[in-house]
Amino acid sequence: xxxxxxxxxxxxxxxxxxxxxxxxxxxxxxxxxxxxxxxxxxxxxxxxxxxxxxxxxxxxxxxxxxxxxxxxxxxxxxxxxxxxxxxxxxxxxxxxxxxxxxxxxxxxxxxxxxxxxxxxxxxxxxxxxxxxxxxxxxxxxxxxxxxxxxxxxxxxxxxxxxxxxxxxxxxxxxxxxxxxxxxxxxxxxxxxxxxxxxxxxxxxxxxxxxxxxxxxxxxxxxxxxxxxxxxxxxxxxxxxxxxxxxxxxxxxxxxxxxxxxxxxxxxxxxxxxxxxxxxx
Amino acid sequence: xxxxxxxxxxxxxxxxxxxxxxxxxxxxxxxxxxxxxxxxxxxxxxxxxxxxxxxxxxxxxxxxxxxxxxxxxxxxxxxxxxxxxxxxxxxxxxxxxxxxxxxxxxxxxxxxxxxxxxxxxxxxxxxxxxxxxxxxxxxxxxxxxxxxxxxxxxxxxxxxxxxxxxxxxxxxxxxxxxxxxxxxxxxxxxxxxxxxxxxxxxxxxxxxxxxxxxxxxxxxxxxxxxxxxxxxxxxxxxxxxxxxxxxxxxxxxxxxxxxxxxxxxxxxxxxxxxxxxxxxxxxxxxxxxxxxxxxxxxxxxxxxxxxxxxxxxxxxxxxxxxxxxxxxxxx
Numbered sequence: 320x321x322x323x324x325x326x327x328x329x330x331x332x333x334x335x336x337x338x339x340x341x342x343x344x345x346x347x348x349x350x351x352x353x354x355x356x357x358x359x360x361x362x363x364x365x366x367x368x369x370x371x372x373x374x375x376x377x378x379x380x381x382x383x384x385x386x387x388x389x390x391x392x393x394x395x396x397x398x399x400x401x402x403x404x405x406x407x408x409x410x411x412x413x414x415x416x417x418x419x420x421x422x423x424x425x426x427x428x429x430x431x432x433x434x435x436x437x438x439x440x441x442x443x444x445x446x447x448x449x450x451x452x453x454x455x456x457x458x459x460x461x462x463x464x465x466x467x468x469x470x471x472x473x474x475x476x477x478x479x480x481x482x483x484x485x486x487x488x489x490x491x492x493x494x495x496x497x498x499x500x501x502x503x504x505x506x507x508x509x510x511x512x513x514x515x516x517x518x519x520x521x522x523x524x525x526x527x528x529x530x531x532x533x534x535x536x537x538x539x540x541x542x543x544x545x546x547x548x549x550x551x552x553x554x555x556x557x558x559x560x561x562x563x564x565x566x567x568x569x570x571x572x573x574x575x576x577x578x579x580x581x582x583x584x585x586x587x588x589x590x591x592x593x594x595x596x597x598x599x
Numbered sequence: 600x601x602x603x604x605x606x607x608x609x610x611x612x613x614x615x616x617x618x619x620x621x622x623x624x625x626x627x628x629x630x631x632x633x634x635x636x637x638x639x640x641x642x643x644x645x646x647x648x649x650x651x652x653x654x655x656x657x658x659x660x661x662x663x664x665x666x667x668x669x670x671x672x673x674x675x676x677x678x679x680x681x682x683x684x685x686x687x688x689x690x691x692x693x694x695x696x697x698x699x700x701x702x703x704x705x706x707x708x709x710x711x712x713x714x715x716x717x718x719x720x721x722x723x724x725x726x727x728x729x730x731x732x733x734x735x736x737x738x739x740x741x742x743x744x745x746x747x748x749x750x751x752x753x754x755x756x757x758x759x760x761x762x763x764x765x766x767x768x769x770x771x772x773x774x775x776x777x778x779x780x781x782x783x784x785x786x787x788x789x790x791x792x793x794x795x796x797x798x799x800x801x802x803x804x805x806x807x808x809x810x811x812x813x814x815x816x817x818x819x820x821x822x823x824x825x826x827x828x829x830x831x832x833x834x835x836x837x838x839x840x841x842x843x844x845x846x847x848x849x850x851x852x853x854x855x856x857x858x859x860x861x862x863x864x865x866x867x868x869x870x871x872x873x874x875x876x877x878x879x880x881x882x883x884x885x886x887x888x889x890x891x892x893x894x895x896x897x898x899x900x901x902x903x904x905x906x907x908x909x910x911x912x913x914x915x916x917x918x919x920x921x922x923x924x925x926x927x928x929x930x
Contacts, residue, residue: 337783340725346755347709349680358706366694369735434688438751441654442707443680 355448363456378467381415408472409562410534415464416493421521424504428514447593461497465490481567489564499581502588509595553580607632607790612662622648624814635791637805645814646794650761654684683752687763689744698732704751722750742773759790818909832900834872839891841865854881
């Protein structure tokens with residue numbers, strides 16, 4: 320039987336080559352938790368490099384919002400487009416970074432459905448490192464999203480009262496919050512059956528929760544029931560704190576609420592994701 | 600369980616259920632170090648579930664298993680340090696290049712970036728993937744993907760390697776390449792547990808085989824022993840003149856015990872046949888009767904025939920969602 324094996328021109332995998340590749344080198348010392356996390360972070364960044372379209376997806380929507388709201392509704396809402404841009408830009412910054420958090424869940428779900436998680440789970444590495452590494456890699460996405468919105472805003476005439484450092488501090492706050500929120504979507508990524516389902520469910524939740532906040536309008540203009548929701552929505556507090564940082568004013572309470580929410584989301588959903596990941 | 604140092608895998612009474620589906624109900628296995636051992640069975644028989652328990656991906660509901668002397672539940676990390684798994688779904692990242700995939704796994708195994716890169720280059724070369732190294736795995740053929748997958752599994756030579764249906768869906772040439780790689784790994788001293796649906800694959804590669812059905816080991820032995828238990832398969836005869844088939848059928852029926860099967864081809868017929876000697880007798884008898892034989896062959900028993908012989912029922916996929924029952928997770 321083996322003599323009749325047809326072997327046309329195609330590249331051959333020679334047994335000798337495989338055996339010599341096997342023989343080379345000794346086993347290195349086990350990877351530390353930090354280096355495993357870094358390796359997974361590196362993987363996340365490579366994915367952005369290979370598929371930059373995923374960034375366009377999530378940043379284009381907020382760009383459209385800035386342009387549309389500023390020029391279409393700005394005059395009607397505050398009397399001048401310039402003044403309205405000054406109002407909405409920090410909020411749109413929050414929105415655009417938070418939208419990208421859904422991709423953490425989509426990426427994790429893709430790993431699970433495609434089978435690559437099986438390999439990671441049979442490696443002798445610190446168990447949560449694939450999850451934490453992915454979230455760390457996502458920070459690149461957040462920085463890109465934040466930069467695009469800020470640059471666009473400045474080009475259109477937005478002027479941060481607190482200057483560059485105010486913007487950096489605000490972006491830092493938003494990114495920290497995004498880390499917390501991304502755990503919600505990684506949990507969703509472990510629970511749902513397909514990457515698309517994660518994407519749809521994620522945006523279905525994010526759209527109302529970001530719109531029903533003080534991103535686009537002052538809550539005092541809203542009907543009572545809606546106003547009550549907007550007032551307790553943590554996104555509103557995050558937006559207020561971000562605005563304050565960018566404008567050089569202080570919003571201590573809101574800053575506290577935003578950071579507290581981040582801590583709460585991480586404390587609940589990071590262990591939940593890890594638990595689901597181990598049990599898969 | 601008594602620890603036997605000559606065994607790479609030692610499992611007794613392994614059980615796993617997914618809801619109502621009892622995927623594995625009491626599997627015992629003993630695989631010697633350095634052996635290539637085959638698990639043979641149809642889809643949904645419990646092969647993948649068994650492998651996943653042995654590779655620490657699933658926690659058994661019952662029974663115990665030691666891999667290279669380490670308990671798969673209590674000492675999972677020690678098991679993971681000595682094994683690698685090439686799963687049914689190629690466990691590589693489609694959104695990275697082939698090279699990046701290998702560097703990633705190398706780094707996770709403890710290499711520094713530079714060392715990992717060098718090791719990746721060696722393996723890409725050995726597996727004839729150097730040209731495709733910079734392309735995204737998404738664009739790879741099934742055979743290339745499988746080779747990359749196996750390369751990722753041997754960045755550090757494992758003591759034990761799990762191969763879950765490594766050639767399912769591959770063309771014959773890629774299948775032969777994978778077989779050559781498996782032989783090279785075995786020659787290098789790696790113990791291999793191979794799951795397959797194909798008897799000829801187990802026959803080509805494995806020294807010992809366990810036949811699995813309904814989550815149980817129903818037969819065990821060397822390929823020769825298993826085949827002997829079924830007989831050597833069927834004698835296929837094609838005549839020059841289709842008109843002579845009725846007469847040929849009578850002669851074959853007289854010489855061989857089983858039922859003669861008339862094929863769709865009006866010149867062809869087949870019958871179960873124990874060995875080559877019997878086959879020669881039948882062909883001789885036909886020739887003496889003046890019936891010209893265009894060609895004949897003695898086929899190996901198929902998995903279906905082995906199953907029929909061992910279980911009394913044909914090998915068939917079980918349950919409404921066999922793939923899901925097997926892996927227990929993939930949507």
